[in-house]
Amino acid sequence: MRRALAAGSVALVVASSLAACGMSTSAVRTVAFEQELRIPELAPSTLENGVRTFELTARAGETAFPGRDTATGTWGFDDDFLGPTLRAKRGETVAFEIDNTLDENTSVHWHGMHLPAEMDGGPHQEIEPGQTWRPTWTVDQPAASLWYHPHPHGATEEHVYRGLAGMFLLDDDASAAADLPADYGVDDLPLIVQDRQFDDDDQFELSADGSEPGTLGDTIMVNGTVGAYQQVTTDRVRLRLLNGSTARTYAFAFPDREMTLVATGGGLIDAPVDLERIRLAPGERAEIVVPFEPGETVRLRSESVDLGGILIPATAGGNDDFDVLEFRAADELAPTPDPSWPRSVHADHDAVAEADAVNTREFVLNTRQINGERMDMSRTDEVVRVGDTEIWEVRSTQAIPHSFHIHDVQFRVLTIDEEDPPPELAGRKDTIYLEPNRRYRLLMRFEDYADPEMPYMYHCHMLLHEDEGMMGQFVVIEPGQEDAVGLPEDHAHAVD
Ligand SMILES: [Cu+2]
The missing domain is CATH 2.60.40.420 (Cupredoxins -  blue copper proteins)
Known part of the structure; x- marks a missing residue:
């Protein structure tokens, strides 16, 4: 159906x-970029x-x-x-x-x-x-x-x-x-990348046939524009990429040049990094700076994407390879400086140290459940003490695409299995794609806003999965407070 x-x-x-x-x-359909x-x-x-x-x-x-x-x-x-x-x-x-x-x-x-x-x-x-x-x-x-x-x-x-x-x-x-292109809509472009499927009456259509990890549309749009082109007037352009799709994961790349990563979803990274491609799952963002030559036309692409398991690509769009957005450079391009930025005055305050972690929690994603439970709005799954630094160990034990998004905080990936994360996963993030059977250790601090009555969410950002219950709730409380959303009996959390 x-x-x-x-x-x-x-x-x-x-x-x-x-x-x-x-x-x-x-x-994915081939379209004219007009x-x-x-x-x-x-x-x-x-x-x-x-x-x-x-x-x-x-x-x-x-x-x-x-x-x-x-x-x-x-x-x-x-x-x-x-x-x-x-x-x-x-x-x-x-x-x-x-x-x-x-x-x-x-x-x-x-x-x-x-x-x-x-x-x-x-x-x-x-x-x-x-x-x-x-x-x-x-x-x-x-x-x-x-x-x-x-x-x-x-x-x-x-x-x-x-x-x-x-x-x-x-x-x-x-x-x-920062020395970064910053003229909104000119050389600093918000790019909301999404896919859609149309029915015979030209209406959006969500698949309900059990497709994993949800509907993969054959029509790609950027900021709602199908077959989009953008005029380029500077020798570098900053792209604020947002995967706004419900299920599709992209591997963004240019056919003939590297891109400079300047920010992950939660902000500027420590120093610019050149990349050939960047994988973004639904909800993930990245800011990249791309060089252009006068008079050229070149397209941002999404290449076949490694979803972390040999069984996954065929059923999850991983083999798709398509153009996303065309850039048409003017015959003369205004020069821009090499990307760089100062350290923020808030950097010390924002830093989170692994040595400060007081708690480690484990999250296992499988069959629309996290830690064996589906979402229940009257159940608190985790109770966190305000001000605490914690490590959340997250893994998917299923060969279909899942991801993990935590509300309220930005985290830093400490390790994936026992390895350091690649540069595109090393900055501040709130959403991360989970390659099956790999252990992601995420470091975060829960600052401010204790409220025993109102929970935050954590969930898979494949939106079909989220809707079908792949979500949990945590409250942030002061020492001495008790969770007032309601704890399950077998899930008692002592907070001192
Ligand atoms: Cu999922």
Whole structure:
């Protein structure tokens, strides 16, 4: 069976015989690169008494995609499809008024953000139709390319697929002083890379045939543009890559040049690193700087991707190899400096030391369960003491793609099995792809915001898996507090 997403309803249609074999559609269509890349607008905000306020409205609309006879029912924030780019500085207090004009509950999760659990926008903060949600917090973390998307209980995949997603850029002293292309939409490009499958009526269609790790669409879009090109006017361009797909993992590369990695999902890395390719699973981000020659045309590609197991590629799109975005360089390119940036004044505060870890927890992902349990909104799985540094050992024991995302914190990968992580996994991150049967040791510190009544989430970011229960909850509490969400009897956590 397949789920066709019409404008406001979910219709079931009979599966094609091809889809019945349990494999996702894996061939990506070849398209002409003739549409100018859409650059999401920077969301307007007001600044009053140190509070930067944004307004967002989740709404339904429609979008005409090239080569389609019929407009596609899509959702967006303040738009027919996708949402504006939010931007704030470290130290600012941000506030939001978020209206839900859809006819079902949604939510807005600030992926990668350090913030109070009640502001996190997970399944405990759903916004009912016609209601307004007003979260607020003070930004206190390094400059980074984060994003926002819905996280309603059991319906995250569908809401993201319909188009509710946008980028959230944070700036700080180091990013402001960096020698990095920073002209938004010109040489500093937000790139939300997604795939979609269309049904016979040109509507988005989620597979419901048991495909792993979810629907792999045959149409690639960047910022909602299919077959996109971007004019280049400088000799280097910064790409803020976001894998905004629900299931597809990409291996981004250029056919003929290296890329310089400058930031992972949680912020700038210690020093630039040249890479031939970078793998990004759903929810992961990276910032790269790419050199261009005058007058050339070149395409960013996604190459066949190593998903960590010989059985995985054929069933999970790993063999796909396709173009993503075309760059058309002008005959004269303005020069830019070599990428570099100063150390942030907050660097000592932000550093997390392995020697400070007071606790190690283990997480095993298998069959839509984490540690043998499916998500239960009334169960607290882990209780963490505020201020503690911990190591979370995470592994998937199943030969299908899984990943691990932790709300509230950015972590550092200490080791993968017993080895040091590669450079693209060595910086601050909040989401990591889990190659099967490998042990990822993640180091993090739970600063601020103790709240015994409201949990944060950790989960697989393959959104079908998340919706089907591959998620758990943790609370952050002060010493002496007790978890008030409700602990299972066999899962007692003593906190002194
Ligand atoms: Cu998963």
